[in-house]
Amino acid sequence: MTERGFGVRATTRARHILSHLDALEAESVHILREVAAEFDRPALLFSGGKDSTVMLHLARKAFLPAPIPFPLLHVDTGHNFPETLEFRDRTVERFGVRLLVADVQSYIDAGLLQERADRTRNPLQTLPLLRAIEANRFDAVLGGGRRDEEKARAKERVFSLRDEFGQWDPRRQRPELWRLYNGRHRPGEHLRVFPLSNWTELDVWGYIRAEDIELPSIYFTHRREVFLRGGMWLAPGSWGGPGDGEPVQERMVRYRTVGDMSCTGAVDSPAASVDEVIAEIAASRVTERGSSRADDRMSEAAMEDRKREGYF
Amino acid sequence: MTTTEIAVGGLLRLATAGSVDDGKSTLVGRLLHDTSAVMPDQLEAVRRVSRDKGLAQADLALLTDGLRAEREQGITIDVAYRYFATAKRRFVLADTPGHVQYTRNMVTGASTAQLAVILVDARLGFVEQTGRHTVVSALLRVPHVALAVNKMDLVDHDEARFAEIAEEFTEYARRLGVPDVVAIPISALCGDNVVEPSPNMSWYAGPTLLEHLETVDTDGVPEATRFPVQYVVRAADFRGYAGQLSSGMLRVGDEVAVLPAGHHTRITGIELGGAPVQEAFAPQSAVVRLADAVDVARGDMIAPVATQPIPADRLLLVGCQLASRPIRVGDRVLLRHTTRTVRAVVEGIDERLDVHSLRTDNALDTLYTNEIALVSVRTAEPVAVDPYEANRHCGAVLLIDEASGDTLTAGMVGVPTWWP
Ligand SMILES: Nc1nc2c(ncn2[C@@H]2O[C@H](COP(=O)(O)OP(=O)(O)O)[C@@H](O)[C@H]2O)c(=O)[nH]1
Numbered sequence: 153m154t155e156r157g158f159g160v161r162a163t164t165r166a167r168h169i170l171s172h173l174d175a176l177e178a179e180s181v182h183i184l185r186e187v188a189a190e191f192d193r194p195a196l197l198f199s200g201g202k203d204s205t206v207m208l209h210l211a212r213k214a215f216l217p218a219p220i221p222f223p224l225l226h227v228d229t230g231h232n233f234p235e236t237l238e239f240r241d242r243t244v245e246r247f248g249v250r251l252l253v254a255d256v257q258s259y260i261d262a263g264l265l266q267e268r269a270d271r272t273r274n275p276l277q278t279l280p281l282l283r284a285i286e287a288n289r290f291d292a293v294l295g296g297g298r299r300d301e302e303k304a305r306a307k308e309r310v311f312s313l314r315d316e317f318g319q320w321d322p323r324r325q326r327p328e329l330w331r332l333y334n335g336r337h338r339p340g341e342h343l344r345v346f347p348l349s350n351w352t353e354l355d356v357w358g359y360i361r362a363e364d365i366e367l368p369s370i371y372f373t374h375r376r377e378v379f380l381r382g383g384m385w386l387a388p389g390s391w392g393g394p395g396d397g398e399p400v401q402e403r404m405v406r407y408r409t410v411g412d413m414s415c416t417g418a419v420d421s422p423a424a425s426v427d428e429v430i431a432e433i434a435a436s437r438v439t440e441r442g443s444s445r446a447d448d449r450m451s452e453a454a455m456e457d458r459k460r461e462g463y464f
Numbered sequence: 465m466t467t468t469e470i471a472v473g474g475l476l477r478l479a480t481a482g483s484v485d486d487g488k489s490t491l492v493g494r495l496l497h498d499t500s501a502v503m504p505d506q507l508e509a510v511r512r513v514s515r516d517k518g519l520a521q522a523d524l525a526l527l528t529d530g531l532r533a534e535r536e537q538g539i540t541i542d543v544a545y546r547y548f549a550t551a552k553r554r555f556v557l558a559d560t561p562g563h564v565q566y567t568r569n570m571v572t573g574a575s576t577a578q579l580a581v582i583l584v585d586a587r588l589g590f591v592e593q594t595g596r597h598t599v600v601s602a603l604l605r606v607p608h609v610a611l612a613v614n615k616m617d618l619v620d621h622d623e624a625r626f627a628e629i630a631e632e633f634t635e636y637a638r639r640l641g642v643p644d645v646v647a648i649p650i651s652a653l654c655g656d657n658v659v660e661p662s663p664n665m666s667w668y669a670g671p672t673l674l675e676h677l678e679t680v681d682t683d684g685v686p687e688a689t690r691f692p693v694q695y696v697v698r699a700a701d702f703r704g705y706a707g708q709l710s711s712g713m714l715r716v717g718d719e720v721a722v723l724p725a726g727h728h729t730r731i732t733g734i735e736l737g738g739a740p741v742q743e744a745f746a747p748q749s750a751v752v753r754l755a756d757a758v759d760v761a762r763g764d765m766i767a768p769v770a771t772q773p774i775p776a777d778r779l780l781l782v783g784c785q786l787a788s789r790p791i792r793v794g795d796r797v798l799l800r801h802t803t804r805t806v807r808a809v810v811e812g813i814d815e816r817l818d819v820h821s822l823r824t825d826n827a828l829d830t831l832y833t834n835e836i837a838l839v840s841v842r843t844a845e846p847v848a849v850d851p852y853e854a855n856r857h858c859g860a861v862l863l864i865d866e867a868s869g870d871t872l873t874a875g876m877v878g879v880p881t882w883w884p
Contacts, residue, residue, distance in 0.1 A: 168713065168745045169682065172554035175475040181737075181749035182694070182708040189695040189762050189803070214706070214749070216738030218699040299545045306544040306559075313869075322542070326871040327568060327786045329575035330860045331708070332800055336869030350556050352547045 173359050180207075180347040181214040182331060183310060184294070187345050188214075188221050190335040191292040194345075195285075198224040198251070200232075200240040201410045202367055203296030206356055207347055209365050211294075212247060223250040225293070227281050229273040229412040230257035231391040236410050239368040254284035271392040272415045282318040285342055292335065292343045300352045310349045316340035354433055361426045370407045373424050378403055384417030408433075476682060479558040479573035479606070482583030483593040487614045491583065491652035492546060492559055495674065498659040499548040543573045552678040567819070567834040568786040570597060571874055574604035575860070578682055581673070582633075583612045586619045586649070590632045596819040598633070602640035603782060603836070603876065605856055608680050609637055611647040612673055616665065617654055623667045640882050644680070648673050687711035687746075688771040690850070690858045692802035693764045697751055704735065704751040705760055710802065710857035713745035714752065714766075722758055723765040723848035724775035730755040763804035765848040765858075773858065775846035781861065781875035782852075782883075783813070783839035785831045791839075791863065791872055793829040798864040799875075801847045802857065810863075812840040817884070824884050831873065838883075839863075839875060851878035 170178065184207075187194050196211060198204045211220045226240060244251045256276050259265040265276050285293060299305050309325050311333045326334050335343055348356070360367065378385040378401065379394040385405055386393050391414045394400055405418035406429075423429045482488035546557040558573035560566075574580060580601040584594050601609050611633045619625045630647035637645045648657055649668055656662030659674045671679065689712025697704045714720075718731045733753035734744050744750040752766065760766075767773060779799075785791065791810055799808040816827035816837040827837040841863070852859030863873035 169474050170747065172475040172549075175747065177737075178708060178747050178749040185694045185706050185749070186803075213737035215697060216735070216751075217702050218697050300547045306546065307542050324870075325542075327543070327572040327874075329572050329862065329871075329874050330857055331576075331710075332802075332860065332862050334800070334862065334864060334869065334871050336798075336864060336866075338869065350545065350547070352549070354549070355554070 173355065173362060176351055176355055177210065177213075177359070179350065180210045183333065183345065183347040184211050184214040186333050186335070187292050187294060191343075193288065193290050194222040194292040194294065195225045195252070195288065195290045196220075196222055196294040197296065198226050198240065198244075199296075199410065200226075200236040200243070200368055201296070202356055202360065202371060203298065203348060205243070205365060205367060206351075206359055207294065207296045208243070208247065208249075209363060210347065220247065220249050222294075223252055225252045225254065225281075225284060225288075225290075227254045227277045227284070228256060229277060230255065230260075231273055231389065231413040233368070233370055233387075233407075233410060233413060235370045236368045239366075243366075252284065252288065254280035256280050259283075270414070273391075273412045274415055278318075285318065290342060291337065292345055294345050294347060296348055297344075297346045298351050298353070298356075299346075299349050308346065308349065310346055311335055312344040312346065313337060314342050314344060318342075320344075354430070357426065357430045357433060361430065368410060370410060371429065373404050373406045373421050375402055376405050376418060377401070378405060378418055385419070386415075386417060387413055389413050474682070475554045475556060476578055476677060476680070477556045477558070477576050478579040478581060478677065479560055479570070479577035479601075480581045480583070481560050481570050481573070481597040481600075482612075482614075483585075483591060486583040486585045487652040488559070488583050491581075491612065491614065491650070491658065491673075492557065494652050494655060494658050495557070496546060496548050498655065499550055499674070543569050550674070550678055555677065567596065567600060567836070568784060568874075570600045571604060571784045571786070574600055574606050575874070577601075577604070577606045578684075579608040579610065579677065579680055580606045581610050581612055583614050584629060584633075586613050586615045586625060586629065589625075589629045590636070592820045594633065595636065595822075598637050598640060598642070599817075599819045599822070602637070602642050602882070603784075603880065605852065606642075607684055608644040608646075609642050610673065610676055611637075611645070612652075613647060613649045614652050616649045616656060616662075617651040621649070621656075621662070621664045623665070626668075641880065646670070646676060648676065687855050688773075688850070689713060689746075689768050690773075690802075690855060691750075691752060691766040692804070692858075693760055693762055693766060694803050695762060696760070702753075704733070704753045705764075705766070706749070706751045707766075707803070708749040709744060709746035711746045711855055712768075713743055714750070715743040719769045720754075720766050721769050721772040722754075722760055723767060723772060724846040725759070725764070726775075727756070727758045728769055729758055763802075765802065765804075767848070773848045773850050775848045777843045777846045778811075779841050779843065779847070779849060779861070779875075779877055780879065781839045781841065781877055782817075782836065782879065783831055783863070784836045784874045785833050785872070786874055787865070787870050787872040788833050789870075789872070790830050790832045792831075796866070797841075797872065798866050799841060799843055799847070800862040800864055801849055801860075804847055805864075806847060807844040807866075808841045808863070810839060811842050812838070814838050815883075822884055838879065839873065841875075849877045852876035853878055853880060 259280050309328050379398040406421045423432045544559045548555050560570045560573035582597045613626050613629050626649040634645050650657040657672045690710040691707050693705045693707050695706040697706050732755050734741050735751040795810045799806050813827045813829050813831050815824040831837050850858040859877040861875040
């Protein structure tokens with residue numbers, strides 16, 4: 153957050169054409185303001201990951217000099233990287249926003265959710281999320297999802313309608329024309345809104361560089377103890393890994409996404425700065441999800457299934 | 465680090481359309497593949513599925529295949545968005561299915577497109593669907609239309625065949641007032657003239673499809689300045705109006721009108737992302753401050769005094785029915801225009817357009833899914849609309865069902881000059 157102002161990256165400003173990052177920023181700010189204006193009780197999903205951090209940065213710029221007019225919501229799997237939680241809390245304090253935490257662990261403790269055999273908790277996030285939406289009567293929930301992440305997301309709307317059970321029905325999704333986002337809904341229904349729909353992974357990193365946005369340290373190279381499972385480097389921790397016959401070794405790694413420790417894999421990387429990360433991604437040969445999310449490897453339709461259930 | 469310095473020419477939004485089997489999925493897959501928007505793990509998945517289906521080579525069309533229901537039916541039934549970039553531009557591609565009944569999908573994709581790629585099969589030439597796609601592009605005022613004459617390998621790369629199709633298409637598109645029309649002979653399967661020039665069509669001297677996408681001039685015709693107010697930003701000693709410029713530009717000191725009320729005032733400050741600036745231009749998102757403590761709220765339109773739109777409560781629209789249920793004369797609906805939502809009643813539905821013959825018939829007071837007709841509405845309060853021909857954002861409306869919230873109809877204010 154060193155820089156204020158939009159439009160500073162336009163190389164062709166004299167001709168009044170925005171750079172692609174400026175155009176994406178203008179669109180996202182428009183969407184964030186639509187949400188603030190059209191909904192009674194919006195919230196922004198904040199995980200401490202790069203996408204939600206960029207979204208938060210955009211929300212800040214959208215409403216300056218006023219504060220961000222909605223709270224943040226974090227679904228905590230209980231298996232977060234400590235670096236992410238530290239970053240989350242520091243960011244919340246710096247932005248002066250309110251943070252609500254929906255806690256998977258407490259649902260397990262109360263017997264409402266059961267630990268899975270593989271101890272992966274990503275699929276367990278849905279219930280706490282939906283309960284938090286219900287309890288707080290949120291009518292719009294902003295998420296950092298991008299359409300380029302996964303094939304099933306390519307058709308996701310910017311304003312995505314969820315029924316009173318939080319479920320996504322492809323048939324009820326509304327066509328989105330021009331810049332006219334339709335947020336009307338019946339009582340009990342809510343909308344998931346994705347201001348970064350049209351961004352790619354490279355755009356997100358380009359924007360992080362242009363705006364000098366701080367991220368959790370695990371996005372950059374560091375020495376870490378890891379073990380191999382299902383072709384991915386997982387980090388040992390209280391979540392349960394490693395198992396028998398999974399030897400631990402030290403490697404120089406970084407993360408491309410930050411999620412649940414049980415299913416977010418590290419990649420071997422020497423990239424220590426945003427520039428180096430961007431160079432690495434530009435040359436990279438594996439998609440973000442393919443490299444680091446175990447749960448997406450389960451099946452091609454995995455994402456679609458979870459979306460129907462109300463996962464973000 | 466030249467590889468990361470992408471897209472110096474900004475963002476281009478495009479839509480693709482074609483009939484089933486013209487090769488649209490193959491073309492889009494090839495654009496993604498040849499611009500490295502596809503990663504080897506995705507490609508490996510495509511190869512695996514192709515092998516399972518007994519295909520000899522990787523079917524690039526699988527790259528763009530979407531939801532499960534559609535996979536099962538084997539057809540794409542909704543708009544999907546794809547992203548790719550070159551050193552010159554970043555592209556947002558709205559991939560719209562060409563199935564006969566899905567005019568509404570193409571209307572959706574074309575609404576934001578600066579360029580439309582329409583595919584034809586070189587063996588079949590200009591077919592009914594081609595006409596439909598061209599009409600929709602013209603109606604939505606997509607400024608650039610490119611005809612991709614595909615499967616040139618199946619007509620021996622014949623120049624005369626291409627010229628014949630290109631001529632028929634160009635003539636048709638010009639009649640509909642499309643300002644920029646280009647035809648390109650390609651083979652999506654072999655990659656000829658998609659990204660790389662074709663060694664098989666030396667008679668063709670024009671750009672490849674991607675070169676055309678990279679260089680097409682996106683400046684457009686200047687439109688009068690419009691700033692729809694989205695949200696009022698209030699802080700200590702601060703009151704500003706947030707919005708995204710639909711068109712034109714605003715400068716500090718400009719004399720403006722606030723519509724529909726019509727108060728005149730002056731711009732005293734403009735901020736972009738919290739930083740003060742002297743001017744802002746479309747499509748920037750800005751915050752504007754005004755000289756007088758006039759009453760301004762979401763749904764108001766700020767425009768220069770000299771070129772302000774005239775608020776109206778009776779609108780004649782070209783309507784396209786998006787919802788699966790029809791609208792009828794007498795229906796009460798909500799009308800959404802920029803950031804303003806007002807109640808409205810449908811007073812007339814007439815002159816239904818046959819997109820093939822370009823003739824109209826009696827719509828019998830009802831507009832069914834995928835149909836296009838003239839719709840007249842009366843609004844409970846005036847709205848500061850522009851003719852769609854003059855302004856793509858401020859001439860656009862949606863009709864919405866108040867009870868379900870469903871988006872029913874897309875409307876474009878005014879009647880295009882070519883309307884039969
Ligand atoms: N010979 C030849 N076949 C093509 C070409 N483009 C696509 N096809 C084939 O045409 C069929 C339909 O293509 P597809 O991309 O699925 O069409 P869509 O329905 O428009 O998406 C497939 O068998 C493709 O392999 C081309 O340029 N030349």
